[in-house]
Amino acid sequence: MQAVKAQRSEFERQALAHVDALYGAAYRLTRNPRDAEDLVQDSLLRAYRFWDSFQQNSNCKAWLLRIVTNTFINEYQRRKRSREVLDAATAEQEATDGVLVHAAANDKQSPEGALLAHSVSDDVQRALDQLPDDFRTAVILCDMQGLSYKEIAEIMECPVGTVMSRLFRGRKLLASALREFALAEGYLKPTATTKIDADDRTIDLEKYRAARATREGSR
Amino acid sequence: MTICESIDTLAMAYLDDELAGEERRELELHLTECTGCRARFDDERAEHAMIERVLAAPPAPDLLRARIGRALDSEDAAHDRAARARRSRWVLPGASILAAVAAIAVFVGVRPVHERDPGAVAAEAIHQQMRNLPLEVRGPNTGPWLRANFEPNVEPPQVEEPGTQLVGARLLPHGINGHDGAMLAYQINLNGSPFVLSVLIVRDVRDDEMADGDAVQVNGRTMHVVQADGQVMVTVVAKHMGYMFMAPELSTNELVWLVGRTTLVGAVW
Numbered sequence: 001m002q003a004v005k006a007q008r009s010e011f012e013r014q015a016l017a018h019v020d021a022l023y024g025a026a027y028r029l030t031r032n033p034r035d036a037e038d039l040v041q042d043s044l045l046r047a048y049r050f051w052d053s054f055q056q057n058s059n060c061k062a063w064l065l066r067i068v069t070n071t072f073i074n075e076y077q078r079r080k081r082s083r084e085v086l087d088a089a090t091a092e093q094e095a096t097d098g099v100l101v102h103a104a105a106n107d108k109q110s111p112e113g114a115l116l117a118h119s120v121s122d123d124v125q126r127a128l129d130q131l132p133d134d135f136r137t138a139v140i141l142c143d144m145q146g147l148s149y150k151e152i153a154e155i156m157e158c159p160v161g162t163v164m165s166r167l168f169r170g171r172k173l174l175a176s177a178l179r180e181f182a183l184a185e186g187y188l189k190p191t192a193t194t195k196i197d198a199d200d201r202t203i204d205l206e207k208y209r210a211a212r213a214t215r216e217g218s219r
Numbered sequence: 220m221t222i223c224e225s226i227d228t229l230a231m232a233y234l235d236d237e238l239a240g241e242e243r244r245e246l247e248l249h250l251t252e253c254t255g256c257r258a259r260f261d262d263e264r265a266e267h268a269m270i271e272r273v274l275a276a277p278p279a280p281d282l283l284r285a286r287i288g289r290a291l292d293s294e295d296a297a298h299d300r301a302a303r304a305r306r307s308r309w310v311l312p313g314a315s316i317l318a319a320v321a322a323i324a325v326f327v328g329v330r331p332v333h334e335r336d337p338g339a340v341a342a343e344a345i346h347q348q349m350r351n352l353p354l355e356v357r358g359p360n361t362g363p364w365l366r367a368n369f370e371p372n373v374e375p376p377q378v379e380e381p382g383t384q385l386v387g388a389r390l391l392p393h394g395i396n397g398h399d400g401a402m403l404a405y406q407i408n409l410n411g412s413p414f415v416l417s418v419l420i421v422r423d424v425r426d427d428e429m430a431d432g433d434a435v436q437v438n439g440r441t442m443h444v445v446q447a448d449g450q451v452m453v454t455v456v457a458k459h460m461g462y463m464f465m466a467p468e469l470s471t472n473e474l475v476w477l478v479g480r481t482t483l484v485g486a487v488w
Contacts (some may be wrong), residue, residue, distance in 0.1 A: 023279035144274045201227045211220035
């Protein structure tokens with residue numbers, strides 16, 4: 001009994017310190033506050049059950065994010081698909097009587113502020129929606145959670161090189177989607193800058209390092 | 220591969236803090252000399268900053284924290300139940316006295332229970348408990364009633380067994396050996412079968428007054444196991460209040476376990 005108590009307080013000290021970070025990741029992965037809460041709770045419960053297997057001294061946040069990511073892939077995607085069918089039915093209803101309610105809710109903030117906040121977060125969610133899951137996950141783990149390429153590679157079970165190319169393409173897609181929304185909404189003026197196609201660029205740190213080592217050797 | 224040829228890779232790894240010290244310095248030097256790479260690098264840095272900014276998410280709601288706490292509580296409770304089910308299998312159906320004694324010795328570290336003088340307070344308590352007087356209060360009012368009619372600083376013991384219900388209480392009209400007393404009745408579901416647990420509370424008890432029987436330590440709490448009239452009773456003294464637990468359907472081991480997990484509100488263990 002004492003051992004259980006000690007384990008609980010150790011878990012609370014180490015793991016629950018990351019609730020905000022986990023919720024942030026879940027919020028961006030699920031793109032829905034309700035699913036994000038469920039995902040965090042399920043993941044932490046799972047983490048608690050398997051706390052024995054967590055290697056002390058390793059990065060607890062990375063370990064927890066791995067559980068969040070896996071839980072999301074295994075369960076939430078499936079659940080989301082089945083719910084979309086239901087949501088389509090209710091959306092039709094809300095389309096007719098929900099417009100007024102929505103407008104009233106937004107009026108509570110300053111009108112411009114509400115409009116801006118609403119559009120920007122909407123754009124982020126729509127832009128994230130457009131990303132393939134692997135790209136989105138890599139970008140969230142890196143740019144939101146600050147994990148290293150190696151930690152992301154372990155979570156996503158792929159080589160570091162793959163992480164880098166997913167990150168690169170994910171960021172380009174996200175940036176260009178956001179730019180399109182910003183242009184469409186008039187936040188950004190079209191400029192003459194030519195868009196460079198991400199597909200034309202290669203990301204390969206190992207190749208650069210190999211070439212560099214050869215140069216050093218021949219010097 | 221020159222730096223110019225690898226600028227996308229290097230800019231990204233630099234901004235993600237993945238370059239080694241020497242690689243960083245080379246790139247920084249190159250950027251002071253090459254305007255083309257400098258422009259690409261600045262674009263990457265702006266994009267990087269923009270993405271970090273838009274991804275920022277709200278903090279976890281307080282309700283979520285509370286939900287997580289509750290989920291962990293029920294996980295702990297499920298864990299305890301599973302552990303107990305394993306223990307109970309040793310001593311429950313058809314087990315001989317010998318097996319019961321062995322199990323107690325192993326799991327709670329107690330000497331075998333002997334039929335012996337239970338002490339005056341306990342003997343009287345058992346006698347009183349066996350007279351089936353009706354309850355004076357039932358349901359959720361039991362706690363307030365106990366404070367108003369018996370002792371303002373005492374709460375009904377909290378039995379930490381899921382599905383436990385405090386049924387009601389009554390005062391003991393003649394007290395127990397000169398002490399005021401009250402009896403509480405609980406209904407408990409253990410391993411799927413409901414049974415009654417009665418708890419007698421008596422006031423102004425010295426620690427040594429209920430130290431008859433065999434001393435047992437559970438969770439650092441001292442309790443005594445006594446037997447009289449074929450009934451097993453577990454006694455605890457806390458803050459000058461004496462508590463006596465009886466549940467004929469339980470084995471001694473289970474009763475000791477149950478009391479070990481019961482919180483005596485307003486008392487210090």
